[in-house]
Amino acid sequence: MQDTDRDLLPEGLGDRLPQQAAASQRVRRAALDVMAGHGYERVETPMLEFEKSLASRMAGVQVRRMFRFVDPASLRMLALRSDITAQVARMAATGLAGAPRPLRLCYSGQVVTIKGAGLDPVRERLQLGAELIGTDTVAAAAELVELAIEALTAAGATGISVDFTLPDLVDTLAVQALPLTEAQTESVRQMLDAKDAGGLVDAGGQAYLPLLYAVGPFDTAIERLAEFDAGGVLASRIAGLREIAARVNGKARLTLDPSERHGFEYQSWFGFTIYAEGISGALGRGGTYRILGSAGDEQGEAAAGFSLYPDPLIDALTAEMPERKVLFLPVGHDREVAARQRAIGWTTVAALSESDDAIALGCSHRLENGEAIPL
Numbered sequence: 001m002q003d004t005d006r007d008l009l010p011e012g013l014g015d016r017l018p019q020q021a022a023a024s025q026r027v028r029r030a031a032l033d034v035m036a037g038h039g040y041e042r043v044e045t046p047m048l049e050f051e052k053s054l055a056s057r058m059a060g061v062q063v064r065r066m067f068r069f070v071d072p073a074s075l076r077m078l079a080l081r082s083d084i085t086a087q088v089a090r091m092a093a094t095g096l097a098g099a100p101r102p103l104r105l106c107y108s109g110q111v112v113t114i115k116g117a118g119l120d121p122v123r124e125r126l127q128l129g130a131e132l133i134g135t136d137t138v139a140a141a142a143e144l145v146e147l148a149i150e151a152l153t154a155a156g157a158t159g160i161s162v163d164f165t166l167p168d169l170v171d172t173l174a175v176q177a178l179p180l181t182e183a184q185t186e187s188v189r190q191m192l193d194a195k196d197a198g199g200l201v202d203a204g205g206q207a208y209l210p211l212l213y214a215v216g217p218f219d220t221a222i223e224r225l226a227e228f229d230a231g232g233v234l235a236s237r238i239a240g241l242r243e244i245a246a247r248v249n250g251k252a253r254l255t256l257d258p259s260e261r262h263g264f265e266y267q268s269w270f271g272f273t274i275y276a277e278g279i280s281g282a283l284g285r286g287g288t289y290r291i292l293g294s295a296g297d298e299q300g301e302a303a304a305g306f307s308l309y310p311d312p313l314i315d316a317l318t319a320e321m322p323e324r325k326v327l328f329l330p331v332g333h334d335r336e337v338a339a340r341q342r343a344i345g346w347t348t349v350a351a352l353s354e355s356d357d358a359i360a361l362g363c364s365h366r367l368e369n370g371e372a373i374p375l
Helices: 018-038 051-056 084-093 138-157 169-176 182-194 199-200 206-213 218-228 235-248 312-319 333-343
Strands: 049-050 068-070 079-082 105-110 126-134 161-165 253-256 265-277 286-293 300-306 325-327 347-350 365-369 371-374
Touching: 018 105, 018 126, 018 138, 018 312, 049 051, 049 105, 051 079, 068 347, 079 371, 084 126, 084 286, 084 300, 084 371, 126 286, 126 312, 138 161, 138 206, 138 235, 138 265, 138 286, 138 300, 161 235, 169 182, 169 206, 182 206, 182 253, 199 206, 218 253, 235 253, 235 265, 265 333, 325 333, 333 347, 333 365
Parallel strands: 161 253, 325 347, 325 365
Antiparallel strands: 049 079, 068 079, 105 126, 126 300, 161 265, 265 286, 286 300, 365 371
């Protein structure tokens, strides 16, 4: 019986063929070069960690989305990383605990989840990001929004738009300004996320209805949010949003959805989602958060950062990759001449036999008498 499924890949996983891999490398390099240019140092983290380590440094990390299994060496539970941010948080709290703050770090790598999100079956993604550790001020948040925009622009994205949110909005209002019980707070969050006015009223959140209309283009939405904040409890957050918007104005289209929570489970006072023209779905998210410390340290360390998931951008750019200029080196070619050609930027492919066909091998030129001759 013939084995017909030996070359199948699991659902949500896939290869990148040469042109796709080239586009991926271009995106990674461009984005990371921008981050490095702004003082963000590259770090690398392992694919596997102890489950407890991945889940304990940041609030809202969903262990159930990770592939988990027992480590035969330690007999402890291991997990494949589903988010590099939590690993960088661990690194900042341990190996880099004594490094001067604010600490600027960036990273790139693959992350894996047990299942895709919503209708998207993809389970492995490229994650690029930057973390600014030791502060969560308006200045820090603004720097990261600017950096995310610049990184995506350098990678080839166009028509970028950024949607701001206030992840702890309901929690802040529920304490005193618009009191809610703990159960009501969770229900109100869910109804605001779902943009369900009827459900919001049923959950006891009628006073929160104006938040459903404080959305859209930033200038209009921020004014509606300011009108809603009659008691002034959101004044500092609104001022912060205005300051961030002023810094990135003209670099991206800005919108506001102050009560959006989906995807911001571990963010604190500020969050943002970034999109690009012609790309379906979000290309990344970021905001402020806290790195949890040792047991009993509820305050933790303030931080801000963003994660980009550029796979859809890579797919879009694959068809636009420039045609490769490849120099065919015939059998018996001068190796010193070939080395000089590579030194000035040529990609070379050397013939292994007289029957090798330059065009079939994807070459655009042939080395003849020391010169690159177009095919």
